[in-house]
Amino acid sequence: MTDENNxxxxxxxxxxxxxxxxxxxxxxxxxxxxxxFTGLSGSGKSTLADALEASLxxxxxxxxxxxxxxxxxxxxxxxxxxxxxxxxNIRRIGEVAKLFVDAGVIVLTAFIxxxxxxxxxxxxxxxxxxxxxxxxxxxLDVCEQRDPKGLYKxxxxxxxxxxxxxxxxxxxxxxxxxxxxxxxHGLEACVAQISDALRERGMI
Ligand SMILES: Nc1ncnc2c1ncn2[C@@H]1O[C@H](COP(=O)(O)OS(=O)(=O)O)[C@@H](OP(=O)(O)O)[C@H]1O
Ligand SMILES: Nc1ncnc2c1ncn2[C@@H]1O[C@H](COP(=O)(O)OP(=O)(O)O)[C@@H](O)[C@H]1O
Numbered sequence: 001m002t003d004e005n006n007x008x009x010x011x012x013x014x015x016x017x018x019x020x021x022x023x024x025x026x027x028x029x030x031x032x033x034x035x036x037f038t039g040l041s042g043s044g045k046s047t048l049a050d051a052l053e054a055s056l057x058x059x060x061x062x063x064x065x066x067x068x069x070x071x072x073x074x075x076x077x078x079x080x081x082x083x084x085x086x087x088x089n090i091r092r093i094g095e096v097a098k099l100f101v102d103a104g105v106i107v108l109t110a111f112i113x114x115x116x117x118x119x120x121x122x123x124x125x126x127x128x129x130x131x132x133x134x135x136x137x138x139x140l141d142v143c144e145q146r147d148p149k150g151l152y153k154x155x156x157x158x159x160x161x162x163x164x165x166x167x168x169x170x171x172x173x174x175x176x177x178x179x180x181x182x183x184x185h186g187l188e189a190c191v192a193q194i195s196d197a198l199r200e201r202g203m204i
Contacts, residue, residue: 026102029065030061031203032101034126035194036171038119039136040165041151042143044182045110048136051191053108056204061106066093068111070078087118094122100180101126106203110166116171129201134194138183139174140165177201 030096035052037045046067068089072079076092080087090113100107113119123131143165144152155163158201162168173179177198180190198204 008018011191021104024102028062028102030106031193032104032106033130033132033203034101034115034122035106035198036097036119036122036133037108037110037136037174038113038130038133039074039182040138040140040143041163042146042148043136043138044187044191045112045136045168045185048180048182048190048194049108049110051187052194053139055191055195056106056188057120059204061204063106064100064102065106066096066100066111069110081168083115083168086114087110090118090122094118094125097122097162098125101130105151112170114170115166116166116173119173129203132178132198132201132203133173133178134178135173137172137179137181142183 005157035048035049039045046069049065049067051063057062071093072089077094079089090111093109093111097107097109113122118195119133123133138146147153151160151163151185152166154160164170178194180193182190187194195204
């Protein structure tokens with residue numbers, strides 16, 4: 001961080017607003033939180049987040065999906081796929097997700113988020129019961145066979161550098177709240193597994 005940036009943050013003062021988090025939560029009548037999907041490309045993060053959101057929304061909850069591919073078209077369009085860029089990607093998404101939680105929303109995020117430390121930083125931004133880490137787990141060979149966007153094929157051909165699982169690391173969660181084995185179970189079963197777990201935790 002430059003001296004100029006330090007000076008700038010010193011002169012910024014937090015402003016309290018009259019409408020509090022609790023007021024918004026009460027109005028919405030739901031328990032906000034982050035459902036953080038992590039996993040290899042093609043493991044099922046986007047598909048699961050989409051299906052789970054549809055189900056929660058249908059049940060009357062206010063939800064929002066932050067999806068890597070989409071966010072990288074806008075907010076994070078300046079970021080690539082070096083380790084540093086991925087760290088910054090997840091840092092920004094963590095902050096955005098925190099704002100959604102403050103607004104009272106159930107936010108579902110679908111980012112590879114390959115580094116354990118970055119996911120733990122996001123966890124620390126909200127209350128302990130507001131962060132649910134969900135590992136969309138599928139072996140690399142299954143993800144590669146699925147190859148929904150043809151990216152593994154390109155990566156193997158050397159057309160995409162730093163591709164996760166090939167020449168860029170993925171650190172699987174060590175103690176996530178949930179693991180969904182998308183290679184062994186269909187979409188509906190995985191969504192039901194997550195919904196049951198959320199119910200058990202009193203989140204829905
Ligand atoms: N080099 C490389 N490695 C991995 N993925 C790549 C790469 N280049 C492009 N893509 C596409 O970008 C999506 C991953 O973006 P994320 O923001 O989720 O990545 S990260 O969390 O910062 O690691 C990822 O989406 P998913 O396949 O949905 O995971 C890919 O579509
Ligand atoms: N149980 C499952 N959960 C999620 N996706 C699954 C499952 N079984 C098969 N799939 C398929 O795997 C692919 C996952 O792609 P996608 O959701 O884009 O993954 P990611 O967002 O992790 O890159 C989709 O083609 C989806 O239909």
